[in-house]
Amino acid sequence: MSIVVDRLSHTYHPNTPLETRALRDITFELQRGAWMSVVGHTGSGKSTLVQHLNGLLIPQSGSVVVDGMEVREKSPHLRAVRRKVGLVFQYPEQQLFAESVLEEVAFAPRNWGVPEAEIPGLVQSSLALVGLDGQYLERSPFHLSGGEKRKVAIASVLASAPEYLVLDEPTAGLDSFSRKELVDLLTALKEKGYGILLVTHDLDIALQASDAILILNRGEQVVRDTPRRVIEHLRGDHIPGLSLPDIVTLSAELHDRTGTVPVTWDWRVLAQAIGEMKR
Ligand SMILES: Nc1ncnc2c1ncn2[C@@H]1O[C@H](COP(=O)(O)OP(=O)(O)OP(=O)(O)O)[C@@H](O)[C@H]1O
């Protein structure tokens, strides 16, 4: 079971003076239970790409197939695809609207026609998945912290029982503690079997958490590979607007000088290698 994207291209306002090519020949597969990060500088096509994954945008050329169902105009599967692929937008808290967390999280499953008797249980279990307990049910979503708002927004997507979770820059504007909490939450969801697709500017998060990283530059796929191979690629080929985390640059420098220190994004691995050198 997977999302398969094959040679997907997209041009905004084709054949007009405003024509902008946003994606060109993007190809990848995201399995359930795996985490892929999409990284690229501003305007590289990340949001355009994710909007194709649940049918907000329909492929102009190339294809998107979700668990065997192709995303195309008037497809009888479009509704099922939208339910399977939960999309969390950038700054999701801007979409909060209900008077209570309960009503907020209940909205989507009600919309999908889930029987009313099942809603409270579904709301509670969705909140539990993001680490919020019953005390939050009656609170106003507007009076929560930034990190809690993101969690409520994610819970409200989880309440539709998706199989894939696609998040567009969910860590933007969060402090480092909330960022780590969110990454841990997504890791736990991945382990439960959700397919995770994370859009981020933060190469550090992508390296630490992903099974695969796709790097976009001006709508084109520069590299799609494991974190380790992506680092090798980025060391050899600089991409504008994308810099390696300091820890990677430092370990790479030490690697080149000593030959023993591994190139890594994990400071524990680096600390251990330096410790062993001193012995
Ligand atoms: N609705 C639109 N109409 C016309 N052009 C658009 C539209 N949305 C995006 N674009 C253009 O398509 C290209 C890709 O934009 P997109 O929003 O996908 O990039 P992004 O990687 O998500 O950027 P950011 O990191 O700033 O969110 C950009 O050149 C952008 O100006």
Ligand SMILES: [Mg+2]
């Ligand atoms: Mg974007």
